[in-house]
Amino acid sequence: MDNNLTTLNIDDVLKKAGEKIENFYIPILNLQKQTSDIEIFNCVIGEIILTDCQIQHKIHLENVVVEGSFIAGKKRSSDKAVAAQFDNAMILKNCKFKGEVVFGHCVFSTLMSCQDCVFFEEVIFGHAHFKEQAYFWGSQFNNTISFNHAVFEVEGHFDKCDFRAAAHFVKVNFKGQDASFNYITAQTDIDFSEIDVDCFFAFRESKIDGKIDFKKAVFHKDADFIRSAFRSNVTFENAHFHEKTDFSYAQFAQSSFFYGSSFSNITFLNAQFNNEVLFNLDSHTRRSLGESVSEIKPAQFNGNSDFTNTRFHKRAIFENVTFVNEAHFANCFFGEQANFINVRANDYICFDSVYCNQEFSAVGGKFAKITFDYANINRRLDLSGATLNALSFYKAAVDLMVVEAKQIRRKLIHENPEKPSYEKCAEEYLLLKESFYQRGLHEEEDWAYFKFRQTKRKYRTKENIEKMKAASFINKLFYLGKLPFSLFERILIDRATGYGTRPLNITIVAISFILFFGAVYSYFPDTLVKPESMPFGFAQATYFSFATFTTMGFGDIQPRLDSIMPYVVSTEAFFGLFIMTLFVGTYTRKIIR
Template identity: 25%
Template sequence: MSTLSERDSLFLEIAVGEKLISAQQAKLCKEFSGAVSENLVKNGLLSTEQVASLQQKVEDKLSSGNKVAVAQVEIYKEDTLDEKVVALAKERQLISEEDEKNCRKQLKKLYDLGYNPQLSSILYSAKCISQEDLMALYKEVEPNAKVSIVAKSMPFSELSLPTVPTIGTLKRKTRHEEVQQQESIPSETIHMLDKMEEVVSQISAPEIDIASEIAPLKQEEEVQEEVQEEVEEQPTNESVAPTPVATPMPTATTVTIPNFDKVLEYLENIDYKVTKLQQDQKTALTEALSHEEMEERFDSEDIPDELQRIIKRLRHVSEEEVQVAIRDGVGLENCYIPKMSSSTPIVVKKVNFTNCVIDQVDFAGVQFKNHVDLGNSRFLTKAIFKECHFVKDATFKSCEFLNGADFAKAKFDGKTTYNSSAFRRYVSFNRCGFGKKTVFTRCYFAKGVKFGEVEFTGPASFNDIFIDHRFYMEKCQFKDSSTFSGARFADIADFGRSKFEKETKFIGATFMKWGSFKNCKFSGSANFNTMNVVGDLAFDNSTFESVVNLRAISASRNISLQNIKVGNEAAFKFLDAHIGRLFVSLSSLKGHIDSHIQEDYHVARKEYGLLKNNFREINEYDKEDWAYLMEKRMERMEMKVKGPLSALKRFLNWLALDIACGYGTKPANIFVTSLAMLVFFAVFYFSSGTTEFVPSGELALDHSVKIEQSMSFIDAVQVSFRTFTNASIEGWVPYTDSWLNYVMMFESFFGFFVMTVLVVTFSRKVIR
């Protein structure tokens, strides 16, 4: 890397500062030999005109008398020596952490300007450490170090002027004192200017003559002479200790002191009147500082850029003007209100502040006797309406609460409107009371909301709300209808222990995690049609007294209806529902399927089939058998009777499949049916007497053989059992030409069929 001259270094600094080249390109230029300007033109980074302009600026700065002498300890060792000295000073408690922190800030600013002073010199300049202590520390850390004091003259940088005096004169007046003498500005004003460093440093304006603002500094030659005098005064038998320069600096260590016209120009750009500022300098600067604080708040990430631009264009209204407007019922719109509050606990007049930007609002405990309309307003800080009483309508339509709100224990007697509002921080409506209709349609809750123990006397609408965080609505009471259709809950939604006295709707609502309705009471109908649940949905220990519509609901995981209480009028709808797993007791379902009650057997068959598949999935086989049985019964009831044959078919379906075996779900029924058939045929055979049966040992080819012995009832049972089970048991047999042979053939076939069904059904029960 070639060593650049002061002129080339300044050339690159100005080029980077004006963003003509990047810092990386400037660094690469230092790697090549030759003039910097020629290399930049040769590589196409700058044009000839740009180079000429930059060279003129370099000449102006070098020829300018505005040069600032900065103290620096020049040592012929590694830079770590300076850090070792500072670390040793901290260890011995010669400097505080706060002093080091402030001086490092100054050091960083000088680095940004391209200078490379030692931290120890800045500590000494700020009188954080004495000269004797600093000399002793250097001698202790590196006894053989060659230490000398030099004065580096650096061109003045308009954006950051180091606040240090000329080297070598500890008694010299500070820059602030010199400014006070020349400008006759009070010390309070200078202190305010210090606080304004960041604001003023952002002013982009042509170069100004700094000589008219601060006392002229000594020339470089005078500085060097004073340094040499101080060096000669030191003992010759000791190593020369570093003698950093500069006097104490304020907390804001890098400050630009512009002329006062420059400040006025800046304030004029932010809609302050220049004439008013010229009348009272101190008042003008105080207002500028408050405006600076306001702009710092507006520049935060929480406030959109568009809103920042709007704020700067709005008319600013003071707190006193706001209180007068509230007292007199005067409406305000399209203005910026730094602080809003009421001077009295009771507001009689109408409050109408629409399309406003409100920084701070605090109406805690205030009673509004008339209408309140804050529609289309923006609240920059947390809005406080705690324990307010709105006697008439309250409108917060299309509002934006950037830092949340607190409406805890507020009472709304009239209609309350929040539709299309956005709450970007947590908001609380705990223990509120809403009298008439309440509207939260299309509201956005970014960081959660809580409606704990809230009473809704009138209808409540939460349609299409979006909650991006947790939603709590525990122990609420809805005395009228409530709707949450299209609502989207991105996190937990808890409605536990709430009471819905009339119809409630969650049509098309989405629960991205889990929703809880535990211990709730639904006195009216509950409509969850087409609701989408990604997580779990729990209704445990809840009470249902009317229709519960779960049609077309999509729940990929679990829906729990365990331990629920079902009223006489309660009925469930499950058509087209897609449920991962449904947990519910049979006692809650039997007699409470709405389609079955309404005799819509086609829909009922589908719903029982859905329940059958669900119970099989969760291994609840008894419940599965019940659902399957009900599905087959609905299928039979769905059969239309168009004539005797269809009526007979339906009758046989009922007798042989439903009563006899429960469509294969009741092995006990099959067993009872078998016994009944055995007894029936036994009685039938016994009634025939000896006219048709002979003992099996007798030769009974036809009725010509007369048997004196008659068949007992036990013998008839034996004959029936042998025939029914196709067993080979000795006993009575019919004559070979008897018509009973055909009856016994039918019994044998029927017995074979029934026994097969019994074995299959019983095996199915055991195997599962």
């Protein structure tokens, strides 16, 4: 106590009610008989007792030091004391409370303002009911604080508060307009378990050194966690976000748990997870824990999800998670495993330009539309067993891509016949070819190579047609002259031989050539020189065609030099030599592999 202060007893305080009381020492403040506003400035108070009071007039304490307890309510529900009811404003500004402060079960019918105050001992607001605005701006809590089961009807503001011991907000109900914890600092744990927030919830740019727990919290309106820093474990297990939630630029230093949570529209733009983040337990953990995890469910994303530029430095577990609407992971960084096993993405999910330092696993997932354009995955991209309705991985850099040909046939986005982009398809099929080769899947490798060559041809043809449309008359003729070569490639090399990957097709083409030219020879027998006694029907003509096609020589039958037949025979011999060479090369390649 300041010895220079004059002592003022409670009776004198009540007599001065309605006036400004300043620079006094008040041993005890009991306002059961309060009849007017109480305004106390720059005073020292021994203790304050307000239980069993119904305060009908304003109380305003500013720059006051309370050396003992401030008791206005119950510490426990079983206490016999009657909690105070404040029918008028309660204003505490720049005050210091050196003893415990108890407002448990108190009712604040109007404004409750506690601005820039310092609390040295335990503070209890459990079951308190705030019917109007409640402000705790800039206050410092050096000991435990409890708001468990409190109700905020209109607004509850804790901006710039400093929590230096455990803070408990279990089952608090925020209603009305706003609940804000912007710019707070917390050196130990904060417990928001099972809070019910039916208003805008702001938790912007706060710094939490201890654990923070939002288990089973329910947010009915928008929630804002932008730029907050969580330096210990964060738990949002079984939390529910019914409107937009924003974690943009938030930092998570330790493990983050979101399993069992449901999100409407969620944003993690530029967020950073320095440790593992779990939107579900992975299958190995679930097996090791056995029955104890039977109630743990995967997270559910019911609206749009934005993880653009998010950095996951450790494991990111999205196993069995469901994305109902679009999900964007563009430019994300995955320092370790990215686990999207058995994910269900009912709409577009984007992994464009992601960087994954280890394996990216989407085994068994179901994807309506998924893209990995410009992705950089150091190890393998595992899509085995996944259902892929539309897929793109243009310019992706992947060490090994695990996917089956049957999964992606006619599923590439850039191969859509309505708006094809053949040059991009060619890049994708080339990547598939290399991945199939590394896995020893030579049939699939041949299929990817065939599609690569086919899309390259389509791209050249499309490019020539577009250039021809825009060119001058002379240049139109130049590009028009290229089209027959494209047609020749399509018929003979593409369809007939599969660019050397389909030996059966080559065999069918060879037989077709032999039979076709045999029919020609049998239809024009007079153009051939043969013994007069030799019958010459389709069988003999086919034999002659076979000998010509395989370049074995003419034997007893030769073309007449004074007819057009030598040119026909030479044409068949040329195609025969070409097709036989392709046939031998293709089968040799198959046998060697």
